[in-house]
Amino acid sequence: MKHLAPRCAICGIGELKPQRRTDEVSTMELLIEVSALAAEDAGLSPAEIDGLLVGPQVGETPQHVPATVAEYFGMQPTMSNVIDLGGASGPGMIWRAAGAIAAGQCETVLCVLGNHRNEDPPFAKNRNPIREFDVPFGASGANPSYALLMQAHMAAFDCRPEDYAAIAAGSRANAQLNPDAIFYGKPASVDEVLASPVVASPLHLFEIVMPVAGGDAVIVTTAERAAKGPHKPVELWGAGEKITHRAVSQAPDLTSGPLKPSIARALHQAGMEARDIDFLSLYDCYTIMVAATIEDAGLCAPGEFGDWLNDNGGMGPDAHQPINTHGGQLGFGQPDLAGGMTHVVEAVRQLRGDTPNRQIRNCMSALITGNGATMSEAVALVLGVEG
Amino acid sequence: MNIEKLAGISVPGPTIIPLTKPFWASAETGVLTTQKCGTCGTRVFYPRGRCPVCWSDALDWVTVSGVARLKSFSEVWKPGNEGWIPATPYVVGLVTLEEGPTLLSTILCDQVPQIGATLHFVPFNIGGRVLPCFHNFTEEEAKDMADQGKDGWAGVVNGKPKIGDAIERKRTTRMEDIHAFTEMTGDRNPVHYDEALAKKTPFGKLIVQGGVTTGMLNACVAEDLPGPGTVFLNTNLNFLKAVGVGEDLTARVEIETVRDDKPICKLKVRIVDSAGDPCVEGEATTYTMALEGL
Incomplete structure (x- = not known):
């Protein structure tokens, strides 16, 4: 007989005896x-x-x-x-x-x-x-968790506060090319980032996303149907996903996260190297997240993101490998869970080749990352367009 | 950091369930524990229903040394929970126990610590709850701090009383009380037994032994306020009016002062008869032993 469902089989089952009442179990x-x-x-x-x-x-x-x-x-x-x-x-x-x-x-x-x-x-x-x-010890919300990750990263590799602040400044600079961005008209220099109040050391206010209302949507279909649409189809070339923990205390590593294997898998499926990607659309809830992602992608050795960014010519559309041209969430604002989708939407714009103000020349491939909880939930995508 | 502010802040405490209770209860008494898997040997923190490595349910509670290394930290200036604002800036850290597991805790320190610093476990009062914290003070400083942060009322059945709390107990004296008290103490004073003689005394009637009356105060403090586990450290009583047989008495105790570091109270005590006349009045000091978890 021919079955049309995806092939798979059930190999194990378990069941608990029903109880009318339980006593304070989780x-x-x-x-x-x-x-x-x-x-x-x-x-x-x-x-x-x-x-x-x-x-x-x-x-x-x-x-x-x-x-x-x-x-x-x-x-x-x-x-x-x-x-x-x-x-x-x-x-x-x-x-x-x-x-x-x-x-x-x-x-x-x-x-x-x-x-x-x-x-x-x-x-x-x-x-x-x-x-x-965690909460009873004064660690409510994401800020302390990312502060702990950043402190560990700084200490492990002797990175300077300016290196991280440059990511916030670069994101603000990109936001000046996007009239929709929450920080459009409000650039911030590295000095201004470092002069903003410390929220949880070593994180400064401008290194943390601004919560905003918003929304993002994406429609995925077959290659055949996409080819009939009004735009150049943007194809999924590779993907990877990994969860390693939830609480920062349970993180297997504070300076590298599950994006590392996720990006490796996505690039492997796409048959590409990180350095060949035209656009880096990297999840940026905090500056440390971009720093760790650049390193986890293999673009430079651990601790060298600062020099790499310098050599890259910053983050703008004219950089060697532009990063977060919509301003990133650090410049655009973070519409809660939709914040992660802004990185997909900007990648699609760049790959279609019609981004107003900030189009990257010959943009054929993009690496998109998503990150959740305490650098613990990771998804990487490689999207591309045929030349 | 403002260590002295921690006891007084109003912040969310742990959401303890029976599975996790041994960790918190033991930490409160100064013993830090984790689970250990009897099958694969993994040290498990936080407490779980099964080992996260081999899913065995053979998990035992074991004591750890409380010596740890600071894996990372942050000095928090703008807390996620507003209740922490009075204690800002305070330090949270990831603390790796020498036995392996890492936990997040409040770090008690004078100055911002260094990653890699050696820390020691100390039960400390945060918002009225004694929680497992870590510090980098000298042994002597730590001892002072432990005394300072200690919740003297931890484990007390009825909890810590408040100033002004009061309760009353009522009882009617009986001839059997006199006999029982004699049985207990050997007090055979004729004023309790010889009615004819007693009538000629200033009391004008048979009276019960003073202990029968004041015993009501024992019941008040042991049963109600501060409650089970309470003993008297001191009583200072004035006997104002003799109590006869068949009298309806009302005993009342009221909390005057409460210590934070030890389960000790001063109480105003008073016993009145049915006419409302005070028979006994005075003060008492009590100590309430922690009975929970014994």
Whole structure:
């Protein structure tokens, strides 16, 4: 018989005995319990599982659910997602798992759902490990986490504050070419960046994105349909994804992140080297993120991003490898989760070749990075246009 | 950093669940612990339901030395949670225990520390909760700091009382009380037994032993305020009116002062009869032992 669905098979199952009531257990305890049963049934060790599909965790973890679960499980998946289809989530996971496997995103996917029935409903919207073990010590929000990453990076490689500030200044300079940018008309020099207030040492205010309202959307279709559209099709040439942790205390490395393997995989699929990419559209919630990404992409040795940026001629459209020509999120503003999509949208504009004011000459390829939580959730894409 | 401000800030505490409680409870008493996997030997922090390396459920609690190395830090000037503002600038750090795991904590220090510095665990009061913090002070400085930051009321069943808290207990005296007290103490004073004789005394009636009356105060402090675990360190009582048999008494204790570093209170105490006349009035000092977790 001919099957049209993506080819895959189920090799392990686990199930917990239903309980009318549970006593103050976390969802995570139940999820790891049932996952261990499924892994045992499949004869697989945790390290052999590289995909993770989970359900929403209302009342415990509002965001970053896969990273929170993966960290708890000690997993580092190359594909993960929350499937939020109500009662259809379980079956919905199975064919998404098959699709991910067929697409080469991963080989073995854990699909897991579970819930407690504790007496008292949760009193906070957030009751997960990072809330329990980081927040009570004064580390609320992303700033302290990135400050810790930056301090470690600075100390490990003796980098100067000016090197990081140059990324903020370069982003502000690019924003002067984008009338939509929140900092359009508001450039900032390296000195001005360093003169802005310290929020969490060594991070200065201008090295941190400004939260804004906004939105970004992208439509993906088949190559055939795209060819019939009004624009030059922008093709996906390569992709990579990795989660390594959620809380900064659990990071396997403070100076290099999961973007390193993600970028390597995306470039490998595209058959390219980082130095051949025409446009670098790099996720930039903080200056340190761009610094670490330049190094994780292999454009220079660890700690040498400052010199590399200098040699690159800065970040503008005329630089050797232009970076974040829309201003980056540091210059454009961060419309929450859409902030990451601004890097895709700008790459598409540059690859189409019709970016007003700031078009890069002969832009045929772009590396786009996305980053989540504490330099812990990473996706890299290589997009390109045929010459 | 403003270490002395930490106890008084109002900030979110840990969202403790039964699985994680041993870590917090033990840290509060000055013993730092992590889980250790009995199957693969991994030291596990934060606490989990299963080992994150081999998914074994053979996890035991083990004590760690509390000696750590500073992996990274940040001096926070604009906190994400407003409650921390009075303590700014304060230092948070990633702390790698010599046994392996890394945790995030508040770093207690006079000056901004260096990455790689040796730190020591200290239970410290942040916002009224004793949490596992780390410091780079000398042993002597650390001892002072531990005393200063200690929550003397940790583990006390009814928690720390507030100034002005008060409770009352009522009871009617009985002839059996006199017999029971004699049984206990050997006090066979005729004013408690010889009714004819007693009538000729200034009391004009049989009276109960003073201990029968003041015993109500023992019940007040042990049962209600400050509650289970409480003993008297001192009482200073004036006996103002004799108490006869069959009298309805009301004992009242009210908190006058409360110490932060030790579970010690001063109380105003008073016992009145049904006419509202004070029979006993005075002051008491109590110590309330932590019974939780014993």
